[in-house]
Amino acid sequence: MSVLEENPDSPLKKRPPRWSDIWLKKTKPLKHVVFAMQLQSLASKDPKSQTLIPHFANIDRTLLLSDELLLKILSKLPLSQRNPNSLVCKRWLYLQGRLVRSLKILDWNFLVSGRLITRFPNLAHVDLLNGCLFSPRNSGILLTHRMVSMQMRYGNCSNWELLEENLLPVEVVDGGLQALANGCPNLRRLVVINASELGLLTLAEECLTLQELELHKCNDNVLRGIAACENLQILKLIGNVDGLYCSLVSDVGLTILAQGCKRLVRLELSGCEGSFDGIKAIGQCCLMLEELTICDHRMEDGWLAALSYCENLKTLRLLSCKRIDLDPGPDEYLGFCPSLERLHLQKCQLRSKKSVRALFRVCEAVREVVVLDCWGLDNDMFTFASVCRRVKFLSLEGCSLLTTEGLEATVLSWLDLETLVVVSCKNIKESDISPALATLFCNLKELRWRPDAKSLLSSSLMGTGMGKKGGKFFKRT
Incomplete structure (x- = not known):
């Protein structure tokens, strides 16, 4: 070896x-x-x-997944897990921001600084109402209105002065709208206050998919900018609000609106002025209009007759109106809405018989009538509803002046009536129900009967088949 x-x-x-x-x-x-x-x-x-x-x-095995695949997985999770998921890592925080579609802005600097677009690039619904108000964060006084809620420094001034003092200037609001339009071209819904024509024009040019707009403190000049939103389908205009702010929307603005927004499907006018001409222009130009809501209007007498020009109108709502139309004009000029299906009256003052009569005449084609907490609706007023022969659904709530006799006189003339709802109408008594009215109850598909707290009719009818069409009132023993 x-x-x-x-x-x-x-x-x-x-x-x-x-x-x-x-x-x-x-x-x-x-x-x-x-x-x-x-x-x-x-x-x-x-x-x-x-x-x-x-x-x-x-x-982290999720690094093997692409952003598109991980987005699909995160989108299937419930909304309650959205905030916890965003705390996992920076990547998940970014992806969760891409899933957010609706947001209410409380800090205006978050919008103008560009952080809003970076954090939430796919926003479709944005509410800027509270963001347009600057108020102290640590104040112990809170002003709450049905439209806005804000903190205040002191309480020795009116609500109108307080809002004007804490409202962002028009130029600042327009700048925020421009930043929003540049960053969210796919915006579909927007709520804003104190904007100008220029700011809305910028929004209309950049956000071609804008379909719903809620504009507070609106006036005729601002409506020039709204008219450029050709694809607008849902619009809510708030002009004058008692105790909060004052702004004018007249026939001029309604005509500009009608000529520009011809694809409107739903329109709400709150605190707006106008007359026959403004409503007529909307009816002639906005052929797709199906729902019209009028809240606390300041319109001149005679506007009710213009509703007949809204040929495709299906729903008419009157909310918190102190009056309807004190001088509607002769019957031959009133006309009627041929496609109208629903008439809703809520918190309205029905004092004038001429107004109520004209209203039901214009709405004689309705199939659904809802009256909620309206003052002044007595037997004589309700009798005018007999002209509406096609009614299938009737709901009465908070009508304290209406009696059983007045209810019977009208509903017996409606042969197509299928549903009846009577709630909190203290003068409608079960003891006054006639055999004819009881027979009508037997043929109804649905009956909700609670005119007062002592009513026992609903419980006593259990198991009798009453309230179901085709059912038998008496059973053989």
Whole structure:
């Protein structure tokens, strides 16, 4: 045996050094990387060995998923988990921001600084109402209105003065609208206050998909900008609000609106002035209009006759109106809405018989009538509803002046009536129900009868079949 074979540690037997040995000699982090790669290679060959390697427990396996795939997964989770998911990592925070579609802005700087667009790039619904108001954060006085809620420094001034003092200037609001339009071209719904024509024009040019707009403190000049929103379908205009702010919307603005927004489907006019000409222009130009809501109007006498020009109108709502139309004109000029299906009256003052008579005459084609907490609706007023021969659904709530006799005189003339709801009408007594009215109750598909707290009719009718069309009132024993 040779000397080389007897001495295996001889330097002549050592292999030559490799570049990898020299490179990794003083580089411990790289040694760990190579070691982890070797473990991963072994684990891929033997799945059982993965449980013995604790190094892979801390690896974020969602990094293997693309943003599009992870977005689909996160979108399937319930909304209650949205905030916790955004705290996992920066990537999840960014992806959760892309899932947000609706947002209410409370800090105006968040919008104008560009952080809003960066954080939520896919916004479709934005509410800027409270963001347009600047008020002290630590104030102990809170002013709450049905439209806005804000903190105040002191309470020795009127609400109108307080709002004007804490409302952002028009130029600032327009700047925010421009930033929003540039960052959210797919915006569909917007709520804003104290904007000008220029700001809305910018919004109309950039946001071609804008379909719903709620504009507070609106006037005729602002409506020039709204008219440029050709694809607008839902519009709510708030002109004058008692105790909060005063703004004028007249026939001029309504005519500009009608000529520009011809695709309107739903329109709400709150605290707006106008007359026959303004409503007529809307009816002639907005041929797709199906729902019209008029709240606390200041319109001149005679406007009611213009509703006949809204040929495709299906729903008419009157909310909180102190009057309807004191001088609607002769019957031959009133006309009627041929496609009208629903008439809703809520918190209106029905004092004038001439107004109520004209209203039901214009709405004689309705199939659904809802009267909720309207003052002044007595037997004589309700008799005018007899002209509506196609009514299938009637709901009366809070009509304290109406009696059983007045109800019977009208509903017996409606041969197509299927549903009757009577709630909180204290002068409608069960003891006054006639056999004819009881027979009508038997033929109804649905009956909700609770005119007062002492009413026992609903409970006594259980199991009799009353209130179901075709059911028998008496059972053979």
